[in-house]
Amino acid sequence: MLDLEFMRLAFAAGAIVGVLAPAVGFFLVQREMSLIGDGIGHVAFAGVAVGYLIGVSPVWTALGAAIVGAAGIEWLRARRKAAGDQALAVVFYTGIAGGVVLISAAGALNANLFAYLFGSILTVTRGDLAVIAVLGLGALAVVAVLLRGLIAVALDEEGARVAGLPVAMLNGLVSMLAALTIGVSMRIVGILLIAALMVLPVIAAQRVAWSVRSTMGISILFGLGSVLAGLTVSYYGNLPPGGTIVLTGTAVFLVASLVEAVAR
Amino acid sequence: MPLALELRGVDFSYGQGPQVLTGVDLLVEQGEFVAIAGPNGGGKTTLLRLALGLERPSHGEVLLYGESARSFRDRTSIGYLAQRTTIGLHAPATVRDVVEAGRAPVRPYGRLRRDDREAVDQALERVGLRELARRRLSSLSGGQQQRAFIAKALAAHPRLLVLDEPTTGVDVEAQDALGALLHRLHEDLGVTILYVSHEFGSVERYVERLVLVRERIVFDGPPSELPGLWHDPSHSHA
Numbered sequence: 093m094l095d096l097e098f099m100r101l102a103f104a105a106g107a108i109v110g111v112l113a114p115a116v117g118f119f120l121v122q123r124e125m126s127l128i129g130d131g132i133g134h135v136a137f138a139g140v141a142v143g144y145l146i147g148v149s150p151v152w153t154a155l156g157a158a159i160v161g162a163a164g165i166e167w168l169r170a171r172r173k174a175a176g177d178q179a180l181a182v183v184f185y186t187g188i189a190g191g192v193v194l195i196s197a198a199g200a201l202n203a204n205l206f207a208y209l210f211g212s213i214l215t216v217t218r219g220d221l222a223v224i225a226v227l228g229l230g231a232l233a234v235v236a237v238l239l240r241g242l243i244a245v246a247l248d249e250e251g252a253r254v255a256g257l258p259v260a261m262l263n264g265l266v267s268m269l270a271a272l273t274i275g276v277s278m279r280i281v282g283i284l285l286i287a288a289l290m291v292l293p294v295i296a297a298q299r300v301a302w303s304v305r306s307t308m309g310i311s312i313l314f315g316l317g318s319v320l321a322g323l324t325v326s327y328y329g330n331l332p333p334g335g336t337i338v339l340t341g342t343a344v345f346l347v348a349s350l351v352e353a354v355a356r
Numbered sequence: 357m358p359l360a361l362e363l364r365g366v367d368f369s370y371g372q373g374p375q376v377l378t379g380v381d382l383l384v385e386q387g388e389f390v391a392i393a394g395p396n397g398g399g400k401t402t403l404l405r406l407a408l409g410l411e412r413p414s415h416g417e418v419l420l421y422g423e424s425a426r427s428f429r430d431r432t433s434i435g436y437l438a439q440r441t442t443i444g445l446h447a448p449a450t451v452r453d454v455v456e457a458g459r460a461p462v463r464p465y466g467r468l469r470r471d472d473r474e475a476v477d478q479a480l481e482r483v484g485l486r487e488l489a490r491r492r493l494s495s496l497s498g499g500q501q502q503r504a505f506i507a508k509a510l511a512a513h514p515r516l517l518v519l520d521e522p523t524t525g526v527d528v529e530a531q532d533a534l535g536a537l538l539h540r541l542h543e544d545l546g547v548t549i550l551y552v553s554h555e556f557g558s559v560e561r562y563v564e565r566l567v568l569v570r571e572r573i574v575f576d577g578p579p580s581e582l583p584g585l586w587h588d589p590s591h592s593h594a
Contacts, residue, residue: 122447241464244457248443248508254408255461255512256431302492304453 093327102213102280102323102333105221108228109277109289110319114297114311115235116273117290119266121298122246128165128267129287131180132274134187135161136283140208141194150208151223154283155275161187162267170260211282211334213323220279227276231269242266243304280319281334289315292341296348300355314344358422360386360516360548361407366416368402376402378571380416384550386515389542391559391579392552394569400552401439403569404520407550408436420516432461435509439520439552443493443505451496451504452489455479458508479507483537499530503537510541517541518550523559535559 139157143150168179293314301307322337409425568575
């Protein structure tokens with residue numbers, strides 16, 4: 093399997109995404125915003141459509157749209173213009189509806205679109221891998237440096253605000269990192285499935301972890317494991333990689349829940 | 357020396373809603389242990405949120421250590437325990453994780469230094485949870501969880517400790533222990549304490565000053581001077 097260049101590239105890109113998605117997803121889950129990834133993903137879909145329409149690589153327009161969508165959700169939430177889930181709903185539906193209209197206008201309602209919606213890891217090029225590596229590792233470095241402040245806000249947002257932490261900035265940053273993760277991971281699992289990779293490993297890890305740091309560590313292991321195992325299964329079973337990776341993540345979650353139930 | 361807290365002529369309502377506080381004047385000196393009591397919905401929590409600069413008064417001014425509460429800069433000097441707090445109860449956070457989060461405002465970025473770890477150890481020691489530091493918070497009793505939250509508030513070495521309904525869901529024995537703990541912290545650290553509750557009991561023994569709030573301040577003085585009729589502030593007052 094690893095004799096093939098495209099599989100080696102797929103594993104390398106998948107490994108970065110497998111680590112990055114749960115590392116960022118951890119903070120979304122703690123803030124009870126597990127579905128934000130989905131909302132941003134739908135806006136990224138509109139971004140893909142814009143890319144087709146203006147003839148620019150959809151990866152970049154999707155990344156741009158994801159960042160705008162994430163900023164929108166955070167703005168609505170922070171200003172209390174809408175409750176977290178309502179802010180998400182507005183962005184979610186606007187994104188998908190805008191995407192459908194734009195993509196139709198671009199005449200791109202075709203099979204190529206599927207690659208963005210559900211991933212096409214087997215077509216990752218060396219250039220793609222370089223972009224994924226630089227952005228992914230950069231995002232991980234930001235999380236590592238700001239970890240203590242991010243955890244403090246995730247555990248107790250109001251306490252952090254009273255104590256003078258830059259809560260709005262840190263929350264905005266988490267949303268930006270989520271957007272970046274989605275942009276980077278789009279080729280691997282697709283914009284409709286990436287949110288699962290940000291959430292499933294984290295909620296699985298919560299079942300078996302014993303502290304905040306162990307939750308982060310185990311969720312990264314679960315994320316990485318899901319991507320690598322999912323890719324292997326998809327290769328030998330001739331299955332779509334994105335879906336297989338996410339279903340592996342679901343299986344990990346079920347096993348972790350079982351372990352928790354037995355341990356009690 | 358500036359007052360720890362000053363509210364002068366403060367009115368407040370949420371948006372277009374009814375007036376929650378009217379004409380509130382409250383001066384708290386540094387080092388005081390003040391209990392703020394009153395019926396549910398009487399405006400106690402709102403008063404605290406104004407004091408912490410989380411809300412803007414519709415009229416009047418709120419000062420923390422002589423500065424406007426909204427733009428108060430030395431925020432790490434405030435230790436705050438919010439009402440019905442659920443910090444770290446959903447996540448698998450240990451007691452130590454929670455207390456370390458209280459130290460984050462002092463050093464939010466990079467690695468923990470030795471003095472941070474010492475501050476965390478000291479806070480755990482003060483509330484008597486050193487032995488349970490590695491336990492998951494959700495596995496502790498209500499009283500122990502409250503002590504962990506107080507340790508979190510202490511980790512940044514505050515000069516003002518603000519506790520909103522810290523005894524909710526805590527049994528009577530643990531309430532007594534909490535009262536004694538706050539008394540010790542007040543004596544040992546000289547920290548100013550604002551303690552909000554709709555029920556008192558054990559803490560009444562330790563506070564120097566009781567403020568009753570029901571939209572307005574209806575009593576302000578030592579608990580011993582409180583008319584007998586009012587001794588249980590959870591009941592509404594005429």
